[in-house]
Structure formats: C-alpha cells, structure tokens
Amino acid sequence: MVEQVAQMIVHGEAWTVKDLFVLPNEYVYWSIQIVMYPYMTGLVAGAFVLSSLYHVFNVEKLKEIARYALVFSFALLPVAMMPLMLHLMQPLRGIHVLMTPHFTSAISAFGIVFMTYAFIVAAEIWFVYRKFIVESVHRLNNKQDRSGLESLLLPIYKIISLGAMDLSKEALDSDHKAVKFLAGLGIPVACFLHGYAGFIFGSVKANALWMTPLMPVIFICSAVVSGIALCIVSYYIFMEMRKWAAKRGKNWLLPDALAQGGTAIPVEQLRSIQEHEVKMTSKYLLIFMTAALTLEILDMIFRGYTAVKSWDALRMVIYEHDFMKIFVYQYGLGNFLPFLLLLVPGLTTRRAVIASILVLFGVFMMRWNVVIGGQAFSLTFAGFMEYHLPIIPHDIETFKEGLGGMLSVIFAPFIIFYFLNMIFPAFMSDDEVH
Amino acid sequence: MKRRDFLKNTAVFVAGASVSVSALDFITPKELFAANPQLKWGFLVDTHKCVGCGFCVKACKTENDIPYEANVTRTWVERYVIKKDGDVVMDCPKGARDGYTTKLLDQNHSGMLLVPEDEIAQAFFVPKLCNHCTTPACVQVCPVGATYQTADGVVLVDRSWCIGCGYCIMGCPYGVRFFHPVEHVADKCTFCYHRISKGGDTACAQACPFDARQIGNLKDPNDPVAQTVLSQRVGVLRDEYGTKPNVYYIGLNKEVR
Numbered sequence: 001m002v003e004q005v006a007q008m009i010v011h012g013e014a015w016t017v018k019d020l021f022v023l024p025n026e027y028v029y030w031s032i033q034i035v036m037y038p039y040m041t042g043l044v045a046g047a048f049v050l051s052s053l054y055h056v057f058n059v060e061k062l063k064e065i066a067r068y069a070l071v072f073s074f075a076l077l078p079v080a081m082m083p084l085m086l087h088l089m090q091p092l093r094g095i096h097v098l099m100t101p102h103f104t105s106a107i108s109a110f111g112i113v114f115m116t117y118a119f120i121v122a123a124e125i126w127f128v129y130r131k132f133i134v135e136s137v138h139r140l141n142n143k144q145d146r147s148g149l150e151s152l153l154l155p156i157y158k159i160i161s162l163g164a165m166d167l168s169k170e171a172l173d174s175d176h177k178a179v180k181f182l183a184g185l186g187i188p189v190a191c192f193l194h195g196y197a198g199f200i201f202g203s204v205k206a207n208a209l210w211m212t213p214l215m216p217v218i219f220i221c222s223a224v225v226s227g228i229a230l231c232i233v234s235y236y237i238f239m240e241m242r243k244w245a246a247k248r249g250k251n252w253l254l255p256d257a258l259a260q261g262g263t264a265i266p267v268e269q270l271r272s273i274q275e276h277e278v279k280m281t282s283k284y285l286l287i288f289m290t291a292a293l294t295l296e297i298l299d300m301i302f303r304g305y306t307a308v309k310s311w312d313a314l315r316m317v318i319y320e321h322d323f324m325k326i327f328v329y330q331y332g333l334g335n336f337l338p339f340l341l342l343l344v345p346g347l348t349t350r351r352a353v354i355a356s357i358l359v360l361f362g363v364f365m366m367r368w369n370v371v372i373g374g375q376a377f378s379l380t381f382a383g384f385m386e387y388h389l390p391i392i393p394h395d396i397e398t399f400k401e402g403l404g405g406m407l408s409v410i411f412a413p414f415i416i417f418y419f420l421n422m423i424f425p426a427f428m429s430d431d432e433v434h
Numbered sequence: 435m436k437r438r439d440f441l442k443n444t445a446v447f448v449a450g451a452s453v454s455v456s457a458l459d460f461i462t463p464k465e466l467f468a469a470n471p472q473l474k475w476g477f478l479v480d481t482h483k484c485v486g487c488g489f490c491v492k493a494c495k496t497e498n499d500i501p502y503e504a505n506v507t508r509t510w511v512e513r514y515v516i517k518k519d520g521d522v523v524m525d526c527p528k529g530a531r532d533g534y535t536t537k538l539l540d541q542n543h544s545g546m547l548l549v550p551e552d553e554i555a556q557a558f559f560v561p562k563l564c565n566h567c568t569t570p571a572c573v574q575v576c577p578v579g580a581t582y583q584t585a586d587g588v589v590l591v592d593r594s595w596c597i598g599c600g601y602c603i604m605g606c607p608y609g610v611r612f613f614h615p616v617e618h619v620a621d622k623c624t625f626c627y628h629r630i631s632k633g634g635d636t637a638c639a640q641a642c643p644f645d646a647r648q649i650g651n652l653k654d655p656n657d658p659v660a661q662t663v664l665s666q667r668v669g670v671l672r673d674e675y676g677t678k679p680n681v682y683y684i685g686l687n688k689e690v691r
Contacts, residue, residue: 008501008503008504008615009504009615010504010505010506010612010613010615011612011613011615011618012613013505017542017543018542018543019541019542019543019544020541020542020543020544021523021524021525021526021541021542022542023510023526023562023609024505024506024507024510024526024528024529025506025507025603025609025610025611025612026609027612029600029603029604029613030600030604084599087599087600088597088598088599089596089597089598089599089600089613089618089619090596090597090598090618090619093578093595093596093597093598094597096578096580096595096597097577097578097597099578100578100579100595101577101578102576102577102578102579104573104574104575105574105575105576105577105601106575106577107575107577107599107601108577108578110577200601203575204575204604204605205571205605205607205675205676206571206604206605206606206607206675207604378609379607379608379609379691380524380691381691382522382524382691383542386543
C-alpha cells in the first residue's frame with residue numbers, strides 16, 4: 001500500500017508548489033543537483049584556469065597556489081559528474097550518453113568534452129609530478145622498514161611512473177615544456193567544458209529565462225570567479241589546518257606528511273606563504289568578478305529593455321518572487337559586498353577569505369537563480385512554481401534531490417583531495433617541482 | 435613484412451573497404467517497417483465542440499497505463515474564462531480528468547476563484563496533447579536518441595533507452611512531457627501509436643462524445659482531418675518556437691497559450 005502511494009507521487013511533485021495557472025505536467029524537474037552541476041564544473045574549470053595562470057603566463061606570484069589548484073581541480077573532476085548521476089532517473093543508463101551519443105543534443109558531448117579535459121588535467125599532473133614520482137620510487141625502494149601506507153604507495157608510484165624513470169636534464173626540460181603546453185591547451189578546453197554547460201541552458205528555446213547567447217559566456221566568467229574563490233578559501237582552510245596540525249604533530253591531518261614522512265614546512269613559513277598567495281590570488285578574483293557582473297547586468301538590462309512577451313512573467317519572478325534571492329543574496333551579499341571588501345585598501349588574509357566565501361555563496365545563488373528561477377514560471381506565463389528544497393528525506397528521491405544529495409556533492413571533493421594529496425603532495429614547497 | 439609495408443597495406447585496405455562498404459545501401463528498420471510516404475499523422479481539435487467532460491483524459495490514462503491518481507497526464511483540457519475587463523482566468527485541475535463540474539476555478543496555491551457570471555465575456559475549453567511537431571525540440575535535445583520521430587511523423591520515447599535526464603521535458607515548449615511515475619522515464623502522448631498503426635482511433639478521440647478530437651492522415655486529400663486543415667481557418671499552438679506542430683485547432687483564441 002505504501003509503495004502504491006509512493007508511486008503516485010510524480011517526480012517533482014514533492015518539492016514543487018504551484019500557483020495560479022500551471023500546466024498539469026509542469027514541475028520543477030531540474031532541482032538542486034542541476035544547480036550543483038554547473039557549480040561544480042565551474043569550480044573545476046576555475047581552479048584549472050588559476051593554476052594555468054602560473055604555468056602558462058608565468059605569474060610567478062601564484063606559484064604555490066598553482067600546484068595546489070591543479071591537484072584540487074583533479075579532485076573536483078569526478079565530483080562534477082556526481083550531480084548528474086544523482087539527478088538521472090535511470091543512473092545505470094548514464095553510460096548511454098557515451099555509447100549512443102545523439103549529437104544534436106548539447107548534453108551528448110558531455111562525455112567527450114569531459115574525458116578530454118580529464119585526460120589533459122591528469123597528463124599535466126603527471127608531468128608536474130614526474131620527478132617526484134620517480135624520486136619516490138627510489139626512496140621507497142631503498143627504505144628498509146616500510147610502513148603499511150608506504151608499502152601501498154610504492155606500487156602506486158611504480159605504476160603511475162609508467163616506466164619513465166629518466167631524470168636527466170633534457171628529460172626534465174621536456175617535462176617542463178609539456179606542462180606549459182598542456183596548461184595552455186587546458187584553458188580553452190576548461191572554458192569549453194563550462195561554456196558548454198552554459199550552452200545546455202542557453203539553448204533551451206522553451207525557457208524564456210535561459211534562452212540567451214550570453215549564457216555560455218556568463219557561465220565561464222562566473223566559473224572562473226567561483227573556482228578562484230574556492231581555491232582561496234580551501235587553501236586558507238588547509239593551511240590553517242596544517243599550521244594547527246604541524247604545531248601539535250597531528251599527522252592524520254597532513255595526508256602528504258603521513259605518506260611521505262615528516263612535516264616538511266615550519267609553521268612560520270606556512271603563514272607567510274598563505275598570506276602572500278591568498279592576497280595575490282584575490283587580485284585575479286576581482287578582475288574576473290568585474291567581467292562576470294558586467295555580463296549578468298547587461299543580460300538583465302537587455303531583457304527589461306526589449307521586454308518581449310515573456311518579460312511580464314520574468315519581471316514578476318525577478319522583481320517579486322525571487323527578489324531576495326537575486327538582489328539581496330546574489331548581487332548584494334555575493335557580489336557587491338565582496339567587491340567592497342576586496343577593494344578597500346589594506347587587504348588582510350582574513351578579509352580576502354571572507355570575501356571569497358561570499359563570492360562562492362554569490363555564484364551558488366546565481367546558479368540557483370538561473371536553474372530554479374528558470375522554472376519558477378509556467379510555460380503559459382500565467383502561473384508560477386516555487387521550489388522547496390527537501391531537507392529531511394523520506395525516500396531515495398528526496399535524499400538525492402535534497403539537502404543530503406547536495407551535501408554529499410559538496411564534501412566529496414575534499415575526501416578525494418585528502419587521499420590524492422598522499423600521492424601528489426599539493427603543498428610541497430621544494431623548488432624541484434615545476 | 436616491414437612496418438612501413440604493413441602500415442601502407444593497412445591504409446590501402448581500410449580505404450578500399452570503406453568505399454565498397456559505403457556502396458551498400460543499409461536497410462534501416464525505419465524504412466522497413468514504417469516507410470510510407472503517403473502517411474503523416476495529424477490531429478484536429480475543434481474547441482467549439484469541447485464541453486470539458488474529461489472523458490478523453492480518463493480514456494487516455496486507462497489506455498496508456500498512466501497511473502490514475504498521479505498528477506501527470508498525456509492529454510488534458512484547459513478551461514478559459516475571459517472577463518469583460520479583458521482579464522483571463524484559467525484552470526486545469528488534475529488535467530480535467532474528472533471533468534469540469536463546478537464554476538470555481540482552481541488557482542492552485544491561491545485557492546478557488548469564482549468569477550461572477552455577469553463579469554464573464556466568454557468561456558471555453560481547450561484540449562491539449564503532444565503536438566508531434568515536424569521539427570521537435572525534444573528529439574533535438576535528447577542526448578541518447580531515446581526519443582525519436584517515426585517516418586509517419588509520430589514522436590515516441592524508447593523506454594528501454596531513456597536515461598531520465600529531463601532535458602526533453604525542459605525542451606518542450608508545450609509542457610506535454612513528464613516522468614512516468616512507475617517507469618521512471620520520460621513519457622508523453624503517442625497519438626496511441628499502437629492503435630492508429632493498426633487502423634484504430636486514438637483512445638481520446640474514441641472517447642470524445644462530441645467529436646471534438648480527430649486523428650487523420652495529413653497527406654491523404656480525402657481524409658476529413660486533412661480537408662479541414664486545408665479548407666478551414668485553423669491555428670496551431672506557439673508557432674514562434676519553430677517546431678511546426680501537427681495538432682490543429684479550430685477556434686483558437688489569442689488568449690490560448
């Protein structure tokens with residue numbers, strides 16, 4: 001009986017409240033996981049662009065954070081796919097996108113673009129860390145009494161070294177060249193990966209809010225913004241944790257130290273690196289924020305000025321139903337306030353981090369307002385739909401497309417990063433690594 | 435064999451093979467089963483005849499195994515009340531499954547609304563269903579090709595291949611698509627393809643007591659639907675999306691969206 005009743009609940013019904021005239025089949029079908037999807041791919045792309053600023057354009061000041069951003073981008077990569085899998089009604093069939101891609105669909109290219117990008121990032125990490133990998137193989141091989149973790153790492157390093165054990169100067173130089181090439185190639189691919197996520201929305205002609213050619217560009221700019229902001233915030237938090245752990249010898253918080261032995265960096269040095277990197281990076285954050293904001297406001301002005309048929313409904317959504325979410329949360333707290341915080345002279349690390357947290361929130365709200373806001377009105381423009389995020393799940397669907405699913409997606413990259421950091425120490429400070 | 439020769443021979447073989455293979459004309463199942471240039475399904479709705487009884491919705495749900503209590507439906511009937519001051523009020527409770535038996539208009543979250551009779555300029559019903567567009571947005575956006583167009587113009591969903599991403603639901607400008615509550619894949623009206631391809635009528639057209647719904651072959655000049663579409667003033671829904679719908683309406687108001 002319970003099952004029968006549960007079957008009668010249509011997908012979307014649990015979190016949609018309809019008002020006035022809405023077509024019978026209309027619900028908020030794309031909910032929190034589709035908010036998370038462009039958010040996560042945006043973070044991947046942004047983190048990668050940040051790392052490329054150092055590798056391609058030789059922005060020497062970003063050296064420390066660049067390596068971290070690259071490894072973190074790799075940790076974020078599998079998580080960009082997670083929201084899609086959680087969203088699909090038939091997750092086991094997700095592979096069909098790769099098996100029978102239907103190329104008139106924007107989603108069909110996902111597998112190809114995503115894989116290309118994943119290979120580029122993986123290859124770049126390999127070239128960056130190749131010297132370290134080879135050295136680790138030698139070091140662990142020569143060690144007499146290996147700990148359990150070290151015995152596990154040795155075969156991993158042996159495998160990922162791919163047998164390329166040459167550490168001559170020529171070999172290292174060509175590594176260097178490869179890194180530069182891949183980082184350069186990665187920028188357009190990262191932008192494509194994310195611009196194309198914007199295209200998925202921008203090309204839906206049935207949706208008055210989404211359909212704009214600006215969408216991919218807006219998505220790219222906000223992606224870079226959020227990626228840089230996340231790198232600042234997470235870099236700061238990890239550094240704080242490392243300082244705290246280094247002082248007290250809590251090695252379980254330092255996965256790389258756990259794996260490679262010893263805490264390499266003294267606390268004082270950690271602090272100066274952290275301050276320097278966070279402040280430098282926030283300058284780039286400002287530049288990209290300006291671009292993102294300009295485009296978003298241009299889009300809004302254009303819609304209001306041209307005021308086509310859909311504008312009546314859109315105006316209701318933008319200025320009334322979602323006023324708080326758009327103007328207070330997204331533009332106010334997420335754009336304007338961090339803008340001020342970053343512009344006021346005498347920038348401190350803490351202020352940059354607070355601004356970055358606000359920026360992350362702002363970009364999240366922007367994704368929310370696009371995805372959920374785009375479904376806030378009926379196709380008839382005569383009614384509205386409100387989305388209520390399921391907090392306490394009562395079945396698998398309300399978990400996946402609710403707070404639980406959202407938090408899983410948010411925490412997954414950090415768990416991956418913890419283990420990835422054992423193999424590729426992202427905070428290593430020796431100059432040997434590129 | 436030397437490596438150079440091997441590569442050379444391989445290249446020659448591949449080039450030669452691809453030419454000869456391309457010469458073969460593959461017979462697709464589509465051509466085999468449904469190729470009939472004389473057939474293109476179309477639908478005609480006469481809004482003047484519709485009384486909002488909801489029999490079509492009931493019949494459709496029963497025929498096509500759409501759970502009766504579920505708040506989704508392959509076809510539905512909308513009620514329009516146009517007031518003398520120009521305001522338009524619409525409703526469609528449960529897709530009109532139970533027919534319109536009250537003068538109260540269901541405004542969902544805003545509750546029930548009663549428009550006093552002396553304020554009403556005109557009122558009418560509009561049945562809706564999948565438009566089986568000639569250039570369907572849903573087919574274009576399906577990432578795996580699970581939704582497709584048959585040679586005779588009907589748009590269908592392959593339930594065994596749909597991944598349930600919902601892109602087609604978002605892409606449809608008419609809101610005819612939904613997730614089937616039991617199958618968990620995208621679902622929509624099929625023009626009762628299993629019936630019409632055997633010479634039958636659609637369930638909704640058969641259930642309609644007033645002949646407000648009719649299915650026909652748009653390519654047959656003697657077909658009543660084709661004749662009406664050609665000779666009378668008919669309209670289609672939302673042609674601004676460029677989807678070229680194949681459901682035609684007699685008596686379509688500008689208020690209908």
